[in-house]
Amino acid sequence: MIGAISRSVLRRGWRAALRRERRRATGGMDMDALVTAEDLRKRFPRKRVGQRRWWPWARRENGRGGNGTGASGAAGDEWIVAVDGVSFEVQRGEIFGLLGPNGAGKSTTIRMLSTLLEPSAGTAVICGHDVRWEPMQARARLGVVLAGDRSLYWKLSGRENLEFFATLYHVPAHEVPHRVNWALERMGLADRADELVERYSTGMKQRLSLARALLADPPVLLLDEPTLGLDPQSARNLRELILELKREGRAILLTTHYMEEADFLCDRVAIIDHGTIIAMDSPGALKRRLPHERVYRLELRETNGALRLTDLVPGAAVVEERRDEATGTLHLALTLAEPEQDLAALWTGLAHSGASVVNYSVQEPTLEDVFISLTGRALRD
Amino acid sequence: MGAFRWWDYGRAVLAVFKKEWLMQLRYPAELVGAVIWPVLFPAVYIFSARALAGPDGEAVAVFASRTGTADYVGYILFGTMLWMILNITLWDLGGHLRREQVRGTLEACWTTPASRVGMLMGASLTQVSTSVAFLLVAALVLRVVYGFELRGSIGPLLLLMVLSILPVIGLGLAFASLVVVLKEINSLVFLVRGIFMVFAGMTYPVEVLPGWMQAVSRFLPLTYSIRAMRAVGLSGAGWAEVRGDALALMAFSVVLLVAGWLAFRGVERMAQQAGTLAHY
Ligand SMILES: Nc1ncnc2c1ncn2[C@@H]1O[C@H](COP(=O)(O)OP(=O)(O)OP(=O)(O)O)[C@@H](O)[C@H]1O
Ligand SMILES: [Mg+2]
Numbered sequence A: 001m002i003g004a005i006s007r008s009v010l011r012r013g014w015r016a017a018l019r020r021e022r023r024r025a026t027g028g029m030d031m032d033a034l035v036t037a038e039d040l041r042k043r044f045p046r047k048r049v050g051q052r053r054w055w056p057w058a059r060r061e062n063g064r065g066g067n068g069t070g071a072s073g074a075a076g077d078e079w080i081v082a083v084d085g086v087s088f089e090v091q092r093g094e095i096f097g098l099l100g101p102n103g104a105g106k107s108t109t110i111r112m113l114s115t116l117l118e119p120s121a122g123t124a125v126i127c128g129h130d131v132r133w134e135p136m137q138a139r140a141r142l143g144v145v146l147a148g149d150r151s152l153y154w155k156l157s158g159r160e161n162l163e164f165f166a167t168l169y170h171v172p173a174h175e176v177p178h179r180v181n182w183a184l185e186r187m188g189l190a191d192r193a194d195e196l197v198e199r200y201s202t203g204m205k206q207r208l209s210l211a212r213a214l215l216a217d218p219p220v221l222l223l224d225e226p227t228l229g230l231d232p233q234s235a236r237n238l239r240e241l242i243l244e245l246k247r248e249g250r251a252i253l254l255t256t257h258y259m260e261e262a263d264f265l266c267d268r269v270a271i272i273d274h275g276t277i278i279a280m281d282s283p284g285a286l287k288r289r290l291p292h293e294r295v296y297r298l299e300l301r302e303t304n305g306a307l308r309l310t311d312l313v314p315g316a317a318v319v320e321e322r323r324d325e326a327t328g329t330l331h332l333a334l335t336l337a338e339p340e341q342d343l344a345a346l347w348t349g350l351a352h353s354g355a356s357v358v359n360y361s362v363q364e365p366t367l368e369d370v371f372i373s374l375t376g377r378a379l380r381d
Numbered sequence B: 001m002g003a004f005r006w007w008d009y010g011r012a013v014l015a016v017f018k019k020e021w022l023m024q025l026r027y028p029a030e031l032v033g034a035v036i037w038p039v040l041f042p043a044v045y046i047f048s049a050r051a052l053a054g055p056d057g058e059a060v061a062v063f064a065s066r067t068g069t070a071d072y073v074g075y076i077l078f079g080t081m082l083w084m085i086l087n088i089t090l091w092d093l094g095g096h097l098r099r100e101q102v103r104g105t106l107e108a109c110w111t112t113p114a115s116r117v118g119m120l121m122g123a124s125l126t127q128v129s130t131s132v133a134f135l136l137v138a139a140l141v142l143r144v145v146y147g148f149e150l151r152g153s154i155g156p157l158l159l160l161m162v163l164s165i166l167p168v169i170g171l172g173l174a175f176a177s178l179v180v181v182l183k184e185i186n187s188l189v190f191l192v193r194g195i196f197m198v199f200a201g202m203t204y205p206v207e208v209l210p211g212w213m214q215a216v217s218r219f220l221p222l223t224y225s226i227r228a229m230r231a232v233g234l235s236g237a238g239w240a241e242v243r244g245d246a247l248a249l250m251a252f253s254v255v256l257l258v259a260g261w262l263a264f265r266g267v268e269r270m271a272q273q274a275g276t277l278a279h280y
Helices: A002-026 A056-065 A106-113 A135-140 A158-168 A173-186 A202-214 A232-247 A259-265 A283-288 A339-353 A367-375 B006-025 B028-052 B060-067 B072-103 B105-110 B116-146 B154-182 B186-199 B211-217 B221-235 B239-274
Strands: A033-045 A079-091 A095-099 A121-126 A142-145 A220-224 A251-256 A268-273 A276-281 A295-301 A316-324 A329-336 A356-363
Touching: A033 A106, A033 A251, A079 A095, A079 A106, A079 A121, A079 A251, A079 A268, A079 A276, A095 A106, A095 A232, A095 A259, A106 A121, A106 A220, A106 A251, A135 A142, A142 A202, A158 A173, A158 A202, A158 B006, A158 B105, A173 A202, A202 A220, A202 A232, A232 A251, A232 A259, A251 A259, A259 A367, A268 A283, A268 A367, A276 A283, A276 A367, A283 A367, A295 A339, A329 A339, B006 B028, B006 B116, B028 B072, B028 B116, B060 B072, B072 B105, B072 B116, B072 B154, B072 B186, B072 B221, B105 B116, B116 B154, B116 B239, B154 B186, B154 B221, B154 B239, B186 B211, B221 B239
Parallel strands: A095 A251, A095 A268, A142 A220, A220 A251
Antiparallel strands: A033 A079, A033 A121, A268 A276, A295 A329, A295 A356, A316 A329
16 A cells, blocks of 8 residues: 555656646647657557466566567567557648558557557657556547547437546536537437437448537547448538538647548548558649649540550559450540550550540549558458 | 646546446336346246245244344345345446447547546446445335335444445446456356355344354445345344444445455556557
């Protein structure tokens, strides 16, 4: 007991010292960065089926005996390295996206920022409060929506849920009803507020989760896959709401594996794979880094069947070539090295060849292409 | 800024208390059970006892010489009601964290700035109120059904009731954390309540147990609760006679509540290290 108390006093002393330290350190820095992650790492002890260890000391012995050290992921099979040193900042009034395939470490990053998981190494700071040393202060400035719609009490109404959470967020008692109404209005749930949550649709539950995250009017929002499982219309509505929240000057960190969503919503995107950030920039800048920008798609009906486009257009590279047996047409996808000249050459060449163009489209590059060019894999496998 | 505020702490406790009651009242079937069970459960023992007592209750005198009271119905009712408090607490408070975990609401609550221990205290307070309500309702129902009369003075009885509930709450808290780790509540409840049923003297004096079993019963708070409440409620014993048991119960309360708090801290730590809350 006494040991625990003196330890906590000691730690509180530490915290105060750390706070002072940080204030000094951030004196000259960009004060608009509301979320800062520095070399964040998280590894989990690996549990195998049939090898459940009931006793804590059993695991420790195993951990020491094995080669489970070093956070680099190659370090044996004692550890699962979920996040392997990520650093980023999220500014006031910015939507920052973590985009990556399943298991990339997006949720783990969000969980560390929201103080649910303790980082194995590195620091995470929310509005000047280190999540490790001042978790309460960090949480008071956070609105969190975790993946899935299970974070609400289904046997309570929407309003009852929000009233409960408003108290947990320390909203003053006399303000709770107004704040709850405000959040319900904003998320378009006012007319269904007194129904049990179990009767809500997935989209409504997701909006109620967002309403809950807004109760404390926090400067920072962490959203893990906010549109997962929503129909296109609901997803679009939710994206609009998120954009509105950004315009109010909040810093929003969201994860997604929909590249269109990242493209549409995010001011900056970090592409994350195997726990590391492999590229970070605005969606536009990321796409401009691609070796080619656009893909030109043609559907042709040939007359002589011996068309060789690459002979006609020197800068063209065929990405895809496919014959559609049903319509008897040829589908071609090309990239062009010098779009202006090559396009002119393409059209004249086609005119001379006697082939007729049935269909023509230009495809803008997507973040998916960025991911493929960086990793050689598709985002969704 | 950032200072610990007792006011917010208390509000979090009350918010959980209110929420838990709201949800309990959404299942009225369980409330009906709370009235029926106190009648049904002791019936098995009461009728067994009646059968053993012989057609004219010849054996009751033997029972009285052993226990100091001829009221074997009251004797059984005290034991079974206190045991049922343990049973309810193991299921409700013991399963509290696990239910929140499976629902996904535990993490949602833990991302708020409210004290996690405070929220658990809210659940404990709910359990205390449920236990008190259960005992009061049971006392009324049993009076009607079995003609059960309290003889002792109400002051010591109430104090003993509180002193009986507190260690059980501590046990429930430790249990709640254990259930989160083991991810399964049923077999654990069956084991623990079974031990208490046999060793705490629910329907018989522990003196009838073999020596080693009596030694075990000394480590169970329920043994002291049942003995003291019977002494006051059936034989009209005064303070002096139950002071030893009351002190033992106080010690159990402190030890078990601290154990419950430590177990919770341990689970909280484990959850933050291993992320076990999300994978259930
Ligand atoms: N509590 C845990 N214990 C062990 N391993 C874990 C735990 N949580 C996550 N992992 C592992 O860490 C890796 C990263 O998981 P994480 O949930 O962060 O991925 P994600 O990017 O959110 O993926 P998804 O798109 O599937 O949600 C995965 O390999 C996962 O299996
Ligand atoms: Mg995830």
